[in-house]
Every structure is written in C-alpha cells, then in structure tokens.
Amino acid sequence: xxxxxxxxxxxxxxxxxGFATVAQAQGGKASDQIGNAQGDVSIxxxxxxxxxxxxxxxxxxxxxxxxxxxxxxxxxxxPETVTIAAPDTSVxxxxxxxxxxxxxxxIDKSVGQAVSLVHTNPVxxxxxxxxxxILANNGGTLVQVGNRIEVLGQTGARLVFPxxxxxxxAHPTLSVTLDSTSAKxxxxxxxxxxxxxxWKADYVALYDEATSKVDVQGWITLNNHTGTAFPHARVLLxxxxxxxxxGGDPVMPMVRGQVLRAVKVQPGTQSxxxxxxxxxxxxxxxxxxxxxxxxxxxxGFLDAKxxxxxxxxxxxxxxxxxxxxxxxxxxxxxxxxxxxxxxGDALPAGTVRVYMRDARGQPQFIGEDTxxxxxxxxxxxxxxxxxxxxxxxxxxxxxxxxxxxxWEKSASWRITQGGAPKVTVVERGVTLWxxxxxxxxxxxxxxxxxxxxxxxxxxxGWHDTRVSAESIKGEQQGADTRLWHVxxxxxxxxxxxxxxxxxx
Numbered sequence: 147x148x149x150x151x152x153x154x155x156x157x158x159x160x161x162x163x164g165f166a167t168v169a170q171a172q173g174g175k176a177s178d179q180i181g182n183a184q185g186d187v188s189i190x191x192x193x194x195x196x197x198x199x200x201x202x203x204x205x206x207x208x209x210x211x212x213x214x215x216x217x218x219x220x221x222x223x224x225p226e227t228v229t230i231a232a233p234d235t236s237v238x239x240x241x242x243x244x245x246x247x248x249x250x251x252x253i254d255k256s257v258g259q260a261v262s263l264v265h266t267n268p269v270x271x272x273x274x275x276x277x278x279x280i281l282a283n284n285g286g287t288l289v290q291v292g293n294r295i296e297v298l299g300q301t302g303a304r305l306v307f308p309x310x311x312x313x314x315x316a317h318p319t320l321s322v323t324l325d326s327t328s329a330k331x332x333x334x335x336x337x338x339x340x341x342x343x344x345w346k347a348d349y350v351a352l353y354d355e356a357t358s359k360v361d362v363q364g365w366i367t368l369n370n371h372t373g374t375a376f377p378h379a380r381v382l383l384x385x386x387x388x389x390x391x392x393g394g395d396p397v398m399p400m401v402r403g404q405v406l407r408a409v410k411v412q413p414g415t416q417s418x419x420x421x422x423x424x425x426x427x428x429x430x431x432x433x434x435x436x437x438x439x440x441x442x443x444x445x446g447f448l449d450a451k452x453x454x455x456x457x458x459x460x461x462x463x464x465x466x467x468x469x470x471x472x473x474x475x476x477x478x479x480x481x482x483x484x485x486x487x488x489x490g491d492a493l494p495a496g497t498v499r500v501y502m503r504d505a506r507g508q509p510q511f512i513g514e515d516t517x518x519x520x521x522x523x524x525x526x527x528x529x530x531x532x533x534x535x536x537x538x539x540x541x542x543x544x545x546x547x548x549x550x551x552x553w554e555k556s557a558s559w560r561i562t563q564g565g566a567p568k569v570t571v572v573e574r575g576v577t578l579w580x581x582x583x584x585x586x587x588x589x590x591x592x593x594x595x596x597x598x599x600x601x602x603x604x605x606x607g608w609h610d611t612r613v614s615a616e617s618i619k620g621e622q623q624g625a626d627t628r629l630w631h632v633x634x635x636x637x638x639x640x641x642x643x644x645x646x647x648x649x650x
Contacts, residue, residue: 197343220340255311342372347496360455364448385494386426414523418492455481465603474532535590548578615645
C-alpha cells in the first residue's frame with residue numbers, strides 16, 4: 147500500500163487493434179479518415195525530446211501515379227527525416243501539411259468566399275439564413291450581406307461554410323505521391339523522427355535506518371507533447387543522451403555544476419541484465435499502450451527490496467570559507483546499484499525521492515535528489531537536506547606569507563630584437579601562503595554520528611598545494627579536495643584543524 151500512496155502508475159489503456167485504412171483516389175488525394183488513421187505503430191522514445199515513430203498502414207493503391215494522404219502523424223514531425231517504403235512502388239514527392247483546422251484558420255482561409263450568415267429570431271427562435279461573403283478577419287470578422295456589412299459577434303449571427311478550404315487539415319497530414327506498378331492493397335511503412343516526446347525515471351525509496359536497508363521502486367515517466375495521440379502502440383524506451391543535429395537537451399541538465407555537490411556517484415563497472423542498443427540501455431514496455439496527445443504516463447520498471455544502505459553527513463567548505471554561525475551538514479542516503487547487495491540494475495537519469503517511517507509506522511518524505519544515467523555497480527550518495535542536529539563552523543584561524551626560493555628558482559623569456567634572439571633569466575623567489583583552518587563539529591543527537599568534512603578549492607591550477615598539518619588524517623579526493631572522516635560522540639563535539647601551504 148505504501149507505493150500506491152506515494153506514486154500511482156498511469157493506466158495503460160489499449161486502443162482498438164488492426165490496421166487503419168486510408169482511402170485512395172486515382173490522380174487525386176485520398177480523403178481524411180474519421181477518427182485515428184494510424185496503423186500498426188511502434189514508438190522508440192529517447193531522453194532528449196526525440197522519438198522514432200514507425201507506422202505501417204494497409205492502403206489500397208491503383209496502378210500508376212497516385213497521391214495518398216497519411217493523416218494523424220505527429221504535429222512535431224521532422225519532415226526531413228521521413229522515409230516511406232511500400233512493395234512495388236516508388237516515392238515521387240512528399241509534403242507535410244500542418245495548417246490545421248480551427249475556427250480562426252477556417253475563417254482566415256475563407257476570406258473572399260461565399261458563406262451563409264444565420265440569424266436567430268430572439269422572440270420566435272426561428273433561424274433565417276442569408277448568402278454572405280467574408281471580407282476580412284483582422285481583429286474581427288467583417289461580412290458583406292447584400293448591400294450592408296456586418297461585424298460578426300455584434301449581431302449574434304453565425305457563419306455556415308459550404309466545405310473545407312483547400313489545404314486545411316483536421317489532423318497533421320503527410321501527403322505522398324507514389325508510382326505504383328500494380329493495383330492492389332499493400333502495407334505502407336512510414337518512419338520519421340519527432341520532437342515532443344520524452345521520458346525520465348522517477349524513484350521512490352523507503353529507508354529503514356534500524357536495519358540499514360532500502361527498498362526502491364523505479365517508475366518511467368513518459369511525456370507526449372506532440373498534440374497527436376498514438377493508441378495501441380508498441381513503445382520502446384532508450385536510456386541515454388542520443389546525439390542529434392538539432393541538439394535536443396538531455397533530460398537531466400540539472401546534474402551539472404553546483405548540484406553535483408549534493409549527489410555524489412562513484413561510477414560502477416558492471417553490466418546490467420538488460421537489452422542494449424549500442425551504448426544505450428533499452429526498456430521495452432510490455433504489450434501495447436496508448437499514448438495520448440498531451441499526457442504524462444507512469445510505468446514501473448524497478449522493484450528492489452532490502453538493498454544495503456547507510457545514512458551519513460557531508461559538508462563541503464569553499465576555499466577560505468568561514469562562518470560566524472554553525473552550518474548544517476547535508477544529510478545523505480548512501481547505497482549501491484551493484485548486483486550483490488545493491489539495487490542490481492542500471493539507473494536511468496531521474497529524481498530519487500526518499501521516505502522513512504515515523505514512530506507510528508507511517509512513511510514520511512525526508513528529501514530528494516537527482517541522478518544522471520548511472521551504471522550498475524555504482525555507489526551513490528544522495529543529498530536529502532540540511533541536518534537539524536549535526537553542525538559545523540569553519541573558521542580561518544590565521545593566514546600568513548611564506549617566502550622561499552625552493553618552489554621556483556627562476557623564470558626566463560626569449561626576446562627577439564634586430565633579428566637576433568636574446569634570453570633573459572630573472573632569479574626570483576615565490577610568495578607562498580600558509581592558511582590555518584579549524585572546523586568545530588557538534589552533534590546534538592543521542593547517538594554518535596560519522597561525518598565527512600571536505601575542504602575544496604585547494605588546487606586553483608597550481609597543482610602543488612601541501613597539507614602541512616592536520617589533527618585527523620585526511621584523504622586527498624583529487625587535487626582540489628581534502629576529505630576527513632570524523633566520528634562525533636553523542637551530545638558531543640570535535641575540533642578538526644588543518645594547515646595548508648599554497649601559492650594563493
């Protein structure tokens with residue numbers, strides 16, 4: 147019941163099966179069909195606002211040149227990516243008609259055309275129809291009726307049109323001119339790329355601190371903003387940022403820059419037991435599903451129980467960072483996606499929302515963080531928010547100059563004057579800085595806690611910063627960061643000190 151209360155999957159409504167049929171007319175265009183004219187549809191959806199749509203329609207064709215309308219394509223189709231294949235035919239021309247039917251466009255297209263103006267008698271309710279002609283539709287509709295001109299909307303009248311103007315479509319339509327070598331019905335395979343599709347993963351994690359275990363369910367959140375519905379389609383999802391010339395942004399641009407300070411991932415080296423397509427993982431949706439024109443749908447894909455997890459704290463201090471008031475540590479949930487003891491799967495990019503049970507046994511939300519595409523076997527540390535009882539106050543205790551000629555003895559320049567190069571050597575010392583930092587860590591909890599204190603900004607491009615003293619042995623996390631693991635007693639405090647020798 148917990149998962150149903152925090153996230154409900156979208157209903158997978160299956161539409162009617164079978165091929166859609168498009169009428170055909172010799173030497174002219176086929177008429178649009180009432181309802182959805184799609185056939186056997188397969189959709190491959192990528193993370194970066196892109197989908198590949200493949201649509202097989204059974205179409206009767208006569209011999210010779212014939213033009214066929216294929217309505218109900220995506221309104222955000224990329225026409226330059228269309229491919230059409232049909233047995234015993236060749237493609238002569240294709241056009242994408244995206245001038246869609248609406249009251250505004252109907253009037254625009256009918257300017258200068260004959261229509262009927264219908265008035266309703268307010269007393270008797272009887273309708274009177276008069277022949278009229280639309281003069282203009284600029285900020286209002288002007289209609290000529292006999293020798294008078296009326297402004298539509300001021301008299302309560304309505305317009306009745308004899309038919310649809312040329313080129314106006316009720317649905318986004320691909321018009322194709324084919325050369326057929328035989329007269330018979332055959333499948334036409336239509337393939338194209340479309341914008342307006344996307345998906346990401348959403349995760350719900352229930353953490354049990356008493357057992358150091360976490361249950362995680364993963365949901366695929368699928369979006370269709372094309373304006374076109376695709377009922378009864380096969381859907382395949384591809385996890386990864388597939389490159390395309392129009393540069394669709396990946397679904398997770400927020401995992402760059404400062405946000406990475408919250409979530410930390412140590413990439414894994416295990417292959418997930420899933421289908422792969424090149425460098426990407428494939429997530430097929432079982433059976434068929436309907437994807438409405440403007441819809442968000444959620445489908446489960448991960449259900450991991452009892453993975454090992456721990457709760458920890460981390461604080462990143464900027465270079466020369468100091469505070470007059472204690473700062474909160476970031477509370478973290480740490481677990482693995484490994485096959486043994488972890489979630490046992492690759493994790494598509496998305497948001498992880500974490501819950502814990504309160505004293506009454508009710509699951510309560512305690513924080514969320516975003517992850518990028520994460521290989522199986524990775525170690526993750528999700529930032530959940532600011533810890534209430536675990537604090538740190540960084541202080542710059544002192545900063546002074548150090549002079550030495552051991553780090554850099556000389557500098558030289560080659561100067562060309564009058565055609566002859568001259569080398570000038572200047573002996574010089576280097577001004578260094580010694581910075582003394584302290585980090586006062588306090589714990590108001592009734593149990594000891596393990597915290598990580600990280601000092602950032604140590605490199606600054608020089609690659610020769612030295613840690614000349616520290617009260618607790620630290621670990622170098624690359625050239626820029628020094629990390630200390632500190633145990634803080636219950637209702638107690640620890641003073642961590644460190645000394646850095648730098649060129650700045």
